[in-house]
Amino acid sequence: MKLILLGAAGSGKGTMAKKISEDFKVPQISTGDMFREIAKQGGDLGEKVAKLMSSGSLVPNEITFEVLKERLKKDDCKNGFILDGFPRSLIQAQMLRELTDIDAVISIELPFSELEKRLVNRRICASCGDIDNVSYDGYTGACRKCGKKLFQRDDDKPEAIKTRLEVYKKDVTPLINFYGDKVMTVSSSGSPDETYAPVKTFLTKLEAKA
Ligand SMILES: [Zn+2]
Numbered sequence: 087m088k089l090i091l092l093g094a095a096g097s098g099k100g101t102m103a104k105k106i107s108e109d110f111k112v113p114q115i116s117t118g119d120m121f122r123e124i125a126k127q128g129g130d131l132g133e134k135v136a137k138l139m140s141s142g143s144l145v146p147n148e149i150t151f152e153v154l155k156e157r158l159k160k161d162d163c164k165n166g167f168i169l170d171g172f173p174r175s176l177i178q179a180q181m182l183r184e185l186t187d188i189d190a191v192i193s194i195e196l197p198f199s200e201l202e203k204r205l206v207n208r209r210i211c212a213s214c215g216d217i218d219n220v221s222y223d224g225y226t227g228a229c230r231k232c233g234k235k236l237f238q239r240d241d242d243k244p245e246a247i248k249t250r251l252e253v254y255k256k257d258v259t260p261l262i263n264f265y266g267d268k269v270m271t272v273s274s275s276g277s278p279d280e281t282y283a284p285v286k287t288f289l290t291k292l293e294a295k296a
Pocket residue numbers: 211212213214215216229230231232233234
């Protein structure tokens with residue numbers, strides 16, 4: 087089962103990917119993880135990616151595509167995969183089409199007001215990266231893992247969230263159009279389990295058809 091997962095930051099995309107990966111035995115492939123892995127391995131491509139990453143530059147499409155192509159050849163992808171963070175543009179979607187056919191695209195939607203509510207309450211630990219939420223039970227302002235003080239990222243302030251969501255919508259609309267009836271849209275305003283339930287039903291049917 088070859089899937090693409092779309093969703094803005096804070097939409098619960100990571101949680102969804104994990105659930106799909108466990109239930110349908112396909113790896114979650116995020117471009118960020120992929121770049122870090124290949125940079126560690128070295129070689130021509132690895133060194134190029136490492137250089138780009140350390141300079142903070144965006145990795146060009148051609149290189150992203152090369153890295154992805156190598157990644158999809160690995161054994162764990164023989165039953166399929168979930169792509170997270172790729173494609174981000176129409177050009178990338180067209181490149182991906184040269185490589186493989188996608189069975190379905192899951193697009194997680196969350197209204198701005200709900201996303202804002204989630205993100206403005208989000209706090210992060212600068213020391214270990216753990217994420218907490220002011221509205222969760224037992225929140226104290228200290229990291230639950232290491233005890234350090236939690237802080238709010240500038241990215242999670244309302245103005246930044248609004249801008250980010252607008253950018254996301256602008257980027258994702260052409261992709262939704264490109265994949266047409268392969269797209270399943272799900273609203274994530276409920277709990278993670280409520281959000282996942284219709285996706286699981288959809289993918290179970292898809293798997294039975296294959
Ligand atoms: Zn911590």
